[in-house]
Amino acid sequence: xxxxxxxxxxxxxxxxxxxxxxxxxxxxxxxxxxxxxxxxxxxxxxxxxxxxxxxxxxxxxxxxxxxxxxxxxxxxxxxxxxxxxxxxxxxxxxxxxxxxxxxx
Amino acid sequence: xxxxxxxxxxxxxxxxxxxxxxxxxxxxxxxxxxxxxxxxxxxxxxxxxxxxxxxxxxxxxxxxxxxxxxxxxxxxxxxxxxxxxxxxxxxxxxxxxxxxxxxxxxxxxxxxxxxxxxxxxxxxxxxxxxxxxxxxxxxxxxxxxxxxxxxxxxxxxxxxxxxxxxxxxxxxxxxxxxxx
Numbered sequence: 001x002x003x004x005x006x007x008x009x010x011x012x013x014x015x016x017x018x019x020x021x022x023x024x025x026x027x028x029x030x031x032x033x034x035x036x037x038x039x040x041x042x043x044x045x046x047x048x049x050x051x052x053x054x055x056x057x058x059x060x061x062x063x064x065x066x067x068x069x070x071x072x073x074x075x076x077x078x079x080x081x082x083x084x085x086x087x088x089x090x091x092x093x094x095x096x097x098x099x100x101x102x103x104x
Numbered sequence: 105x106x107x108x109x110x111x112x113x114x115x116x117x118x119x120x121x122x123x124x125x126x127x128x129x130x131x132x133x134x135x136x137x138x139x140x141x142x143x144x145x146x147x148x149x150x151x152x153x154x155x156x157x158x159x160x161x162x163x164x165x166x167x168x169x170x171x172x173x174x175x176x177x178x179x180x181x182x183x184x185x186x187x188x189x190x191x192x193x194x195x196x197x198x199x200x201x202x203x204x205x206x207x208x209x210x211x212x213x214x215x216x217x218x219x220x221x222x223x224x225x226x227x228x229x230x231x232x233x234x235x236x237x238x239x240x241x242x243x244x245x246x247x248x249x250x251x252x253x254x255x256x257x258x259x260x261x262x263x264x265x266x267x268x269x270x271x272x273x274x275x276x277x278x279x280x281x282x283x284x
Binding site for chain 2: 012013015018027028038
């Protein structure tokens with residue numbers, strides 16, 4: 001490190017020491033922080049339960065729709081399932097070939 | 105507190121001990137705030153970001169893997185939050201006004217040394233995305249890799265920003281000396 005940079009670093013250190021001097025400031029007391037921890041964790045739990053509820057709700061609706069479709073027209077349902085499977089395979093194949101070409 | 109004590113406290117906090125987590129946050133509260141004042145030059149903003157950092161730490165304590173020190177992990181969260189704040193300000197085009205409003209602290213707080221005060225003013229005039237890596241590297245001593253990860257930019261960009269920052273500070277110093 002050059003002398004100039006060392007000097008600049010020293011000035012920077014002195015200046016930022018002064019800027020960030022918090023004097024005799026005290027951190028929040030433990031009780032307040034415990035309350036913060038409890039409230040954030042409670043909020044997190046609530047959000048998790050909400051997300052789980054949404055997930056199970058959507059899953060139940062989808063499952064009901066699938067069962068209903070199968071009950072009404074089993075052949076059309078199986079043809080649709082087969083087509084989706086086939087399209088997924090073709091999509092995966094194209095993606096793989098594309099990636100291989102990019103790598104080459 | 106030794107590093108072993110802290111590791112034990114972290115493990116307890118990760119198992120759901122809220123007292124251990126509160127104690128950890130209390131220990132690191134002022135160092136995080138001090139860090140944020142040094143990069144933002146704004147005590148109010150530093151206070152807000154410190155509280156946000158603590159909330160983020162509570163939410164993510166389970167993800168702390170011990171690869172870095174706990175203090176470094178908190179600094180990375182604080183830096184991310186500051187970067188988010190900068191992006192939001194930029195989007196809302198408020199950065200210029202805020203930079204002027206929070207232009208350093210009171211002159212009395214910067215001490216009588218004009219050389220230091222001028223350097224701080226030049227540092228504050230630098231674009232924030234240049235000043236931040238410079239302060240992280242030259243004042244706090246973090247590595248280029250750490251800074252790059254926290255700022256989500258390549259290591260080369262960190263190096264060039266620091267280089268440009270130093271050059272700008274030196275240029276200002278030279279013109280100041282010539283002016284004298």
